[in-house]
Amino acid sequence: MVKKFKRTIIQCLSSVLMNANITGFWKGKIYTGRSKNLCLPILNCYSCPGALGACPIGSLQVSAGCSTYGISFYVIGFLALMGVLFGRLLCGFLCPFGFIQDLLHKVPFPKLKIPQKLDRIMRLGKYLVLAFLVLLLPLLVADSYGSTIPYFCKYLCSVGTLEGGIPLVSMNKPLQATIGWLFSWKIFVLGIVFLSSMIIYRPFCKYLCPLGAFYALFNRFSFYRYYIDWNKCTNCGVCSKICPMNVVPVKSPNHAECIRCGLCKNKCTQNAIQVEKITGIHFKEENHEKNIQK
Incomplete structure (x- = not known):
């Protein structure tokens, strides 16, 4: 119990430290200091008013869709280094959204165990998200100006909705006037993730998270192993x-x-x-x- 409590403390501290720009939440503004040029090792929305660093998946999509710079080898190299050193230890101890799912799963609600064969198939989802939404589509689909859409961030990322979308919209009336179907869709996806987190342990991590898929490739070879x-x-x-x-x-x-x-x-x-x-x-x-x- 003591060791489990220590992990909870680490998760809590990680969530606070990576989103320590507290004033951004009541001002409704994104922090734009120098630390935003650096990628965090976990999924944490760049648009979160409290975020002090950049999300690696968001950075990867933006660079992949930029005709001037192309895909960022700095981001890939950084993520590979983190994968080699820690594997998915980062998911278990540092990820704020993983921590939120852990807390939601503690809600006294009937739990669901997905059949093993179906579970294996569903877990392929995060690899498909990484391959297509994060890498291939931003690289291959661009407009006449050479720019493209960060597909994962725009259409699927529940972390961005929770950390960035909801706080910014709630604090900015001009943004509230522009809310359309896309924001409603993202709220719907977030709601599904929240509800399923009460029933299934970490569904976003298991089935949708592209960063979890990336780190999973290194789990067998990382320095931190069992x-x-x-x-x-x-x-x-x-x-x-x-x-x-x-x-x-x-x-x-x-x-x-x-x-x-x-x-x-x-x-x-x-x-x-x-x-x-x-x-x-x-x-x-x-x-x-x-x-x-x-």
């Missing part, structure tokens, strides 16, 4: 039952869907789930099935 100490593991199954992301740690402790929340590690009575040391490799994933059968 390993199973087979001298301690009894194959009791507690870790797989408790995992909110529906991962089976004893089969794949570094599964692409693992957000490193640490719940399996904390609940293991034998202390068999450990953090991988960068200097040594304690296991080979291809031997997991053999070890499980023992």
Whole structure:
């Protein structure tokens, strides 16, 4: 319980620090200081009045749609570095929208477990969002002036609606007069995400988040990894039952869907789930099935 509380504190501090321009919320203005030139390692809307940095997915779309600069290798390089170092640990500990979903899931509401086969298919959604809405469409679809639309931000990003759209519209009467179908659509999508978060653990992270999809590609190779100490593991199954992301740690402790929340590690009575040391490799994933059968 103590370790889980510590993670909550880290999530809370991360959300506050990355959106520390408090005056922006009652002034209804976006912070435009120098720090906005730097990308954050997590999904956090550039248009949030409190945001001190830029959203990497938004930055990637803007650069991809710009005929002058093309796709930003700085953003890709930065995200790749974060992926190599931490994998989806960033999703589990630093992402404000992930934190909001965690809180919503605590609401006493009937929980839904999606069938495994359907869940696997639905999880491909975030990779499709990354490939098409974030990369391909901004790169390939441009107007006569060489500019394009940040499709993910404009049509699907619930983070932008919550952090940027709602605060700015509520504080600016001129913007309220321009509200149309698009804002209504984004509010509808946000409502669906909020409602489903009460029923399903982190649905946006599982099925829609392109940044989660990007970091998932590095989970097996990141410096921050899990390993199973087979001298301690009894194959009791507690870790797989408790995992909110529906991962089976004893089969794949570094599964692409693992957000490193640490719940399996904390609940293991034998202390068999450990953090991988960068200097040594304690296991080979291809031997997991053999070890499980023992």
